[in-house]
Amino acid sequence: MIDIKELKFDENGLIPAIVVDEVSKKVLTLAYMNEESLKISMEKKLTCFWSRSRNELWLKGETSGNYQHIVSITADCDKDALVVVVKPEGPACHLGTQTCFENKVWQNDELHEFSLEQLIKLIEGRKTEQKEGSYTTYLFQKGLDKILKKVGEESTEVIIAAKAEDKNETIYEIADLAYHVMVLMIEAGISLEDIHNELASRHVIDHKVKQEKMTK
Secondary structure, three states: OOOHHHOOOOOOOOEEEEEEEOOOOOEEEEEEEOHHHHHHHHHHOEOEEEEOOOOEEEEOOOOOOOOEEEEEEEEOOOOOOEEEEEEEOOOOOOOOOOOOOOOOOOOOHHHOOOOHHHHHHHHHHHHHHOOOOOHHHHHHHHOHHHHHHHHHHHHHHHHHHHHOOOHHHHHHHHHHHHHHHHHHHHHHOOOHHHHHHHHHHHHHHHHHHHHHHHHO
């Protein structure tokens, strides 16, 4: 851990803070902190910035309720910029969007990044928009029993491929299973964040158990 005194604030006493969602890894916003707002952020474990337009401290969520719970704060190699990883309680942007960075300027389609977040949004869209000819829409139209049947079938396919020690086929079948599980998640109203939080809580428990065994 470095001391705040080691950070390089600019001539106005500010340092840029890039706020990132812990789960989606998306950049939510770019704001500025001074030494006081940084100290408040660490004490409250909530993002607090310095508003350059209002020339005052700004605790994110104080008026909107969209607090950002801080997971970590990391400085770059020059110690003149910060990355603040958070668990947001609501949209980061004052326009009501999840992130302030919604206006895409350019994209290289050959290198377009895939993410589970994008996939599950696509699956969710198939349920709400009911696109004709879509297999995903077909599953939602058939209902929970059909979805559960597919999850069961794909689980069996994973077991068969893994038992045969066929790595490529196992990867293929796990991908099929993951997709159908995500369809089930949307049908059941379960988000990726719900799963993330559950796994995170188990990690803490497992860590504690290991510590207890080591002390016995």
